[in-house]
Amino acid sequence: MMLPQSVLQAPATLGDLLDVKSFSEVCQSFAELYRVGVKVFDIDGHKLVDVKVGNADFCGYIWQQQEGRSACMATVQQVKGAPVGEEAKPTTFDCFSGCRYVVQPVVYEGDALGRIVFGPFVPEDLTQLPTTLTNISSGFDAAAATAYLAKIRRVPQATAEKILHHFGEILEVLVFSGHKNLLTARLHIEAVQESYRELQEKNRQVELSYGKLKELDRLKSNFIATMSHELRTPLTSVIGYSEMMLEGLGGALTSEQREYVGIIMEKGENLLQLITSILDITKIEAGRVRLVLSDVELEPLVRDALSTVAPQARKKNLTVTFGDVVGTLPKVHCDREKVRQCLINLLANAVKFTPAGGTITVGGKDLGDERVALYVTDTGIGIAAENLPRVWDVFYQVDGSSTREYGGAGLGLAIVKSFVEAHGGEVQVASSPEQGSTFTLVFPRRATGAAAARSHPTARSAAG
Amino acid sequence: MVAFNNEAREVALKVVYYGPALSGKTTNLHALHDKIDPKVRGRLMTLDTKDDRTLFFDMMPVFFRSASGVKVKLKLYTVPGQVMHESTRRIVLQGTDAIAFVADARRSEAPATLAYWNNMLKNLEANQLDPRELPIVVQLNKRDLPDVRDEGDLQDLSRVVRPAVIPAVAIRGEGVVETLHALLTLTFRSLDARIGLERSWHISEREFLSQIFSHVDLRGTRLAGSVGAAR
Numbered sequence: 139m140m141l142p143q144s145v146l147q148a149p150a151t152l153g154d155l156l157d158v159k160s161f162s163e164v165c166q167s168f169a170e171l172y173r174v175g176v177k178v179f180d181i182d183g184h185k186l187v188d189v190k191v192g193n194a195d196f197c198g199y200i201w202q203q204q205e206g207r208s209a210c211m212a213t214v215q216q217v218k219g220a221p222v223g224e225e226a227k228p229t230t231f232d233c234f235s236g237c238r239y240v241v242q243p244v245v246y247e248g249d250a251l252g253r254i255v256f257g258p259f260v261p262e263d264l265t266q267l268p269t270t271l272t273n274i275s276s277g278f279d280a281a282a283a284t285a286y287l288a289k290i291r292r293v294p295q296a297t298a299e300k301i302l303h304h305f306g307e308i309l310e311v312l313v314f315s316g317h318k319n320l321l322t323a324r325l326h327i328e329a330v331q332e333s334y335r336e337l338q339e340k341n342r343q344v345e346l347s348y349g350k351l352k353e354l355d356r357l358k359s360n361f362i363a364t365m366s367h368e369l370r371t372p373l374t375s376v377i378g379y380s381e382m383m384l385e386g387l388g389g390a391l392t393s394e395q396r397e398y399v400g401i402i403m404e405k406g407e408n409l410l411q412l413i414t415s416i417l418d419i420t421k422i423e424a425g426r427v428r429l430v431l432s433d434v435e436l437e438p439l440v441r442d443a444l445s446t447v448a449p450q451a452r453k454k455n456l457t458v459t460f461g462d463v464v465g466t467l468p469k470v471h472c473d474r475e476k477v478r479q480c481l482i483n484l485l486a487n488a489v490k491f492t493p494a495g496g497t498i499t500v501g502g503k504d505l506g507d508e509r510v511a512l513y514v515t516d517t518g519i520g521i522a523a524e525n526l527p528r529v530w531d532v533f534y535q536v537d538g539s540s541t542r543e544y545g546g547a548g549l550g551l552a553i554v555k556s557f558v559e560a561h562g563g564e565v566q567v568a569s570s571p572e573q574g575s576t577f578t579l580v581f582p583r584r585a586t587g588a589a590a591a592r593s594h595p596t597a598r599s600a601a602g
Numbered sequence: 603m604v605a606f607n608n609e610a611r612e613v614a615l616k617v618v619y620y621g622p623a624l625s626g627k628t629t630n631l632h633a634l635h636d637k638i639d640p641k642v643r644g645r646l647m648t649l650d651t652k653d654d655r656t657l658f659f660d661m662m663p664v665f666f667r668s669a670s671g672v673k674v675k676l677k678l679y680t681v682p683g684q685v686m687h688e689s690t691r692r693i694v695l696q697g698t699d700a701i702a703f704v705a706d707a708r709r710s711e712a713p714a715t716l717a718y719w720n721n722m723l724k725n726l727e728a729n730q731l732d733p734r735e736l737p738i739v740v741q742l743n744k745r746d747l748p749d750v751r752d753e754g755d756l757q758d759l760s761r762v763v764r765p766a767v768i769p770a771v772a773i774r775g776e777g778v779v780e781t782l783h784a785l786l787t788l789t790f791r792s793l794d795a796r797i798g799l800e801r802s803w804h805i806s807e808r809e810f811l812s813q814i815f816s817h818v819d820l821r822g823t824r825l826a827g828s829v830g831a832a833r
Contacts, residue, residue: 146661314647
């Protein structure tokens with residue numbers, strides 16, 4: 139079995155460890171300082187740097203001669219490829235031309251990664267051109283060659299070795315830094331890939347859990363919808379038969395019996411309303427709200443909604459008044475039944491949370507910009523600022539305790555918000571504890587099907 | 603995983619210092635850097651943060667050429683101990699040939715030690731390395747501090763933990779060489795069994811160890827006098 143290769147142990151060449159362009163600049167400046175050329179080869183003989191100083195004319199002249207050229211190439215092969223050991227020590231190579239090179243391996247972590255070639259320079263003890271050069275051809279011009287040679291720096295051997303040693307030390311530090319950067323980069327890339335892999339695995343698990351939760355949520359919604367439907371059927375019978383009894387279809391009732399049957403019917407209707415709300419919410423959560431749009435006069439709609447809650451308001455001795463200008467409002471293209479339901483929910487809340495003797499006001503405003511607002515203001519118990527953002531959440535009750543004073547399932551405002559947003563509108567609430575609350579519904583003059591499709595289960599809403 | 607190159611006659615090994623944060627892994631490498639002759643080791647590479655916490659790893663190479671002409675290259679790495687560097691630890695551990703587990707000997711550090719031991723086993727598994735076959739030594743470091751486990755505890759530990767347990771005070775250089783020596787002894791035996799260091803490469807255990815430890819300052823260690831210039 140193949141085990142994973144360690145990224146840190148992967149081999150690197152001299153070229154990998156150096157920024158060759160910057161290093162060439164360093165070599166250039168170094169060669170200019172000492173006025174001697176520098177070459178650097180990697181271990182496979184690839185030339186990384188080649189800086190020539192002073193020898194162009196001399197070598198160029200030799201290169202013009204056939205024999206000179208081949209002798210020159212032999213020297214270059216020697217300098218480039220002859221064994222120089224694995225320790226950072228200089229080896230001298232004499233050129234047939236009388237010039238000299240000193241060569242030192244680039245040693246790093248005990249390995250030779252390449253070699254530095256310092257030269258050509260003229261050995262200090264060279265007094266005249268050697269015969270190996272002067273004899274290369276019959277037409278060789280020794281005077282011209284000597285003049286060219288004078289342009290190449292004359293360096294004592296010990297100095298050349300010292301310079302080379304010094305350069306080798308600098309290069310070793312550069313290689314070390316390069317290696318450090320290379321390993322850091324490799325490890326960094328590897329760590330990022332590893333983290334990415336881990337994240338992908340976690341994402342996969344989260345997606346799996348999310349899928350399961352979505353399926354459970356769908357099953358829950360289906361269950362609630364089915365149960366609500368199943369509950370409504372017998373409940374309608376309970377209400378219907380109660381109504382028949384009250385109308386005397388089953389014979390005359392005593393006043394006590396009338397009262398009891400009346401209570402059965404009233405509670406039955408409360409229950410039916412609650413079940414209808416649950417059905418509405420499940421539809422909203424399932425994204426099945428459909429708007430039936432028409433041009434709607436707002437005043438009759440508001441009066442209709444008010445008449446629905448009027449009996450309860452009277453019972454609590456609350457004053458219900460008309461606020462601004464509902465009669466002057468333009469027609470709104472909306473779902474009449476849903477807007478009426480919204481108002482009824484807000485009014486029912488206002489009645490529930492306003493103590494006896496309080497006032498409830500319903501009004502409307504043309505906001506301009508093709509928008510119309512309906513609002514319900516009460517002088518009720520109000521809502522603390524910290525609870526305001528959550529009142530639109532499904533099942534949220536400001537007082538969620540089992541001993542709470544006010545009943546309700548926490549669906550009313552959630553339904554309102556969903557219906558208003560289905561129209562492309564928005565809901566607002568302002569409140570001061572012990573002073574009262576104002577709930578405002580802002581509708582566009584013309585709701586569109588697109589807005590309806592955008593709405594749904596962000597449904598957050600509250601009391602009642 | 604040991605890399606060997608028949609043509610170049612080279613064997614490259616990886617040794618990792620693993621352990622909880624602040625247990626002294628980097629300190630071990632610093633002490634070894636001070637004690638090993640630069641002839642057989644390279645520079646100590648550290649990749650740390652401003653507050654001297656290891657960011658990626660530390661690394662120090664040790665190398666020699668055997669009498670049979672084989673170049674042996676050992677690289678000693680540390681992992682970053684901080685919990686957040688989990689993926690880096692796993693990557694540094696990739697293909698390791700041996701592990702020195704550096705633990706803080708204080709009783710209060712026992713839970714962290716156990717957690718990192720288990721973390722190491724998990725990361726070895728992720729790298730397809732078998733902890734039962736891998737050479738591992740445990741270094742109980744910081745033995746100079748109060749509340750450390752005593753000799754009795756050490757012996758108890760030795761009975762339940764398979765790896766050799768070596769006491770140390772790395773900050774003073776104590777036990778550091780002994781840890782490396784014990785680990786490299788095991789490493790040689792493991793490699794010898796796997797790739798035949800002695801049979802195929804003609805490197806004996808004695809030579810393997812002496813090539814390194816004859817270049818280590820053994821003064822004050824339990825190895826003084828026992829590891830000589832044997833070649």
